[in-house]
Amino acid sequence: NAGVTQTPKFQVLKTGQSMTLQCAQDMNHNSMYWYRQDPGMGLRLIYYSASEGTTDKGEVPNGYNVSRLNKREFSLRLESAAPSQTSVYFCATSGGVSLYQETQYFGPGTRLLVL
Amino acid sequence: AQSVTQLDSHVSVSEGTPVLLRCNYSSSYSPSLFWYVQHPNKGLQLLLKYTSAATLVKGINGFEAEFKKSETSFHLTKPSAHMSDAAEYFCVVSDGGSYIPTFGRGTSLIVHP
Numbered sequence: 595n596a597g598v599t600q601t602p603k604f605q606v607l608k609t610g611q612s613m614t615l616q617c618a619q620d621m622n623h624n625s626m627y628w629y630r631q632d633p634g635m636g637l638r639l640i641y642y643s644a645s646e647g648t649t650d651k652g653e654v655p656n657g658y659n660v661s662r663l664n665k666r667e668f669s670l671r672l673e674s675a676a677p678s679q680t681s682v683y684f685c686a687t688s689g690g691v692s693l694y695q696e697t698q699y700f701g702p703g704t705r706l707l708v709l
Numbered sequence: 710a711q712s713v714t715q716l717d718s719h720v721s722v723s724e725g726t727p728v729l730l731r732c733n734y735s736s737s738y739s740p741s742l743f744w745y746v747q748h749p750n751k752g753l754q755l756l757l758k759y760t761s762a763a764t765l766v767k768g769i770n771g772f773e774a775e776f777k778k779s780e781t782s783f784h785l786t787k788p789s790a791h792m793s794d795a796a797e798y799f800c801v802v803s804d805g806g807s808y809i810p811t812f813g814r815g816t817s818l819i820v821h822p
Binding site for chain 2: 598629634635636637638639642644652653684686694695697698699700701702703
């Protein structure tokens with residue numbers, strides 16, 4: 595089992611370009627999350643999906659959109675990239691219905707540089 | 710609202726000596742608390758979690774943490790550090806109020822030979 599996979603691993607964009615970060619899981623988990631990690635800031639939640647067909651904003655949603663394509667896949671889209679979106683992006687999943695007690699399982703991350 | 714504070718941004722120890730990584734939290738509900746570890750250029754992995762059962766929680770690789778409600782703390786300890794413990798450690802709080810986990814800013818553990 596691959597667990598949680600993310601593509602691409604690295605990406606360089608110019609300001610104003612768009613791109614989609616892909617996340618897929620084979621753990622049959624209900625909930626999926628997108629975080630960004632910046633130095634000294636920990637991880638901050640961008641969007642999450644508690645179940646297939648639902649999405650909700652997290653702490654820092656501005657400039658991003660998400661799609662829960664099916665139970666396995668959760669994508670993050672940057673419509674017009676800005677240098678402030680330079681970061682490492684992590685996808686995570688959790689399996690239960692009690693969101694606040696569940697262990698999260700993380701992908702390896704996508705490093706994004708916006709010039 | 711929930712919040713979490715990791716009291717040290719860096720902790721430096723010698724191999725074989727004890728490790729203490731400090732975490733204080735704030736929550737209006739009964740919280741769940743987690744410690745995750747991140748090795749360089751990797752994703753995060755769960756070390757241990759507290760979800761209102763036993764207050765002393767044992768995790769992987771010899772780590773443990775004690776939930777102290779009176780002190781609003783959830784410090785991570787290990788009796789003897791190993792070189793492979795060098796990593797970034799994150800304390801996380803989550804409760805029934807918001808359901809969204811809040812991460813601390815991280816503590817970098819440095820282990821000297």
